[in-house]
Amino acid sequence: METTQIRLAERPVGEPDDSTFTTATETLPELEDGQVALAIRYLSLDPYMRGRLSTARSYATPVEIGDVMVGGTVGEVVESRFEGLAPGDFVLSYSGWQTAAVVDGRHVRKLDPSVAPVTTALGVLGMPGFTAYAGLLEIGRPKEGETVVVAAATGPVGSAVGQIARIKGARAVGIAGGPEKVRALTEEFGFDAALDHRAPDFKEQLKAATPDGVDVYFENVGGKVFDAVRRRLNTYARIPVCGLVANYNLTSQPEGPDQLPGFLGQVLTQSLTVRGFIQDEFTRSHGRDFVRDMGEWVRSGQVRYREDVVDGLENAPAAFTGMLRGENFGKLVVRVSH
Template sequence: MTASTQIRLAARPVGEPQDSDFETTTEELPGLADGQVLLRTLYLSLDPYMRGRMSDAKSYAEPVPIGGAMVGATVCEVVESRSERRAVGDVVLAYTGWQTYAVADARATRRLDPEVAPVQTALGVLGMPGFTAYAGLLEIGRPQPGETVVVAAATGPVGSAVGQIARIKGARAVGIAGGEEKTRALIEDFGFDAAVDHRAPDFEEQLAAATPDGVDVYFENVGGPVGAAVVRRLNKLARMPVCGLVADYNATEVPAGPDRLPGFMGRVLRLSLTVRGFIQDEFVPTHHEAFLREMGAWVAEGRVRYREDVVDGLENAPEAFRGLLTGRNFGKLIIKVAP
């Protein structure tokens, strides 16, 4: 028997998740059945969508049950195998959640090659976040040479990839981030054409200066006042892939003020806008193979750069997750669970 330390959902958060919403337990894992593998977690991905899975509100995925282990993508080492698909020592991408060990069906894992790229990139630029950027931008945003692409949360794993892919396609990339360090990194590290600080008192003036010809594609990750400001600068026939609305994930009540939906819908009508929400897995059958090939090449060539924010220790996942929802992380947030 193998003992696994797990972080489980103890209560459904109201507003920002609290320590009391999590509990840490030790679970004795069962022995392997045919076709299964025992996995030791090396890295755990923390992502904004997990906040939605903590709620029981109707959504695109089932909520984590009270008492259930928190979900999440992981990079793991195979320590025992009863499958011809996986050998002991293989490093794999899995979806085993917030725990130190797990039993999984070998068919639900994908072997990673450390010689091709650092294995933790399978949780970021070469994983779900990178694929979200690739598929959402190219399928919905469809940037054309010379157009202006704006992306919010631009130093995150999705936003930074969006801007760099836009530039590869010949578009102009404008990133929105919080603070001088992040906006400077957008230009110096990620090669954006312009960067705007949403925390600055003159944010809207900065945005106007960075988008003198308006906005043709707005990749929405944030919502809230940032999204409202960008929407007012959309050009006719602009496209708006809606990937996330992290500004509202901890909200406990409807925002104050008048109903702004009629104004937004009027803008959609007058400007012939395309606004489409999406969940990345809907594009897996049609785009994932091309993503692995193209993004892998862009990363290897240095055309797409990435940044990781690595936190040591599974026990620090709840606090790191809280920081993710308020923008404290810088780059792809990963928990290093084991060497």
């Protein structure tokens, strides 16, 4: 059995380009006891992967040059020497950017396609959904009537943040790029207000959309959106920081003035809470509740999701780079094989 792999060829400076990745084909090893062979059906593309391309200090070790790019996948078992998994079963695993893999059966999670489409395990019912759930409820802690703002709001994290905020009785304000996404925020995801960060009067729109200020800013973007939203924060506002896509391709520190002292001053005078997190931290404390709550909300339609499916593993690099620019619309997934 063969696997086609996308490997890291060269660390990008700034935006990844044609020389960043390379493709190779490899023969998979024979199955050992406890292992399963997977045909990968779907690969998840997520912003955190940009961090794995870099050697900058981070929460995870970088992908080494020559290694297969990491990533969550949904695979179909084609051969099994692991009790409890049989050919035809769908599993969530962390098999990376490739078409097939041999993995330890203990390191995969079996999916039930009758409960929800298997791709949701990569999105609303998976890591991005859990990022929204744990970050918003544990760090953001929105109270009834408070205002929650989130950017990249049609993405898998942002859309869940807004909808969970509303379930908790808060007002949800979503920020996205372009009229189509902005329309989806109110019409499809039920946000109370939606803004286009590309609008020339974005700051004024933000002000109008947050008449009572902002109590929770769920930060997954950074950059100019952060600069604008922080002027609207209320005393005791909470800022869960789960991503900073706007900064990921930065090659140097931005020009001055240095806004850090002013921001710390704001943290002080407004008693702000700024808290970075990776969802793993909350698996033990919130994982079970997430599975129960989010499963229920998705079933009942209280939480909707949108997927952006790209066909073919060979298109993963371009789709990934496009995502960092905000070109996807919903959870970006690569259909690797049928």
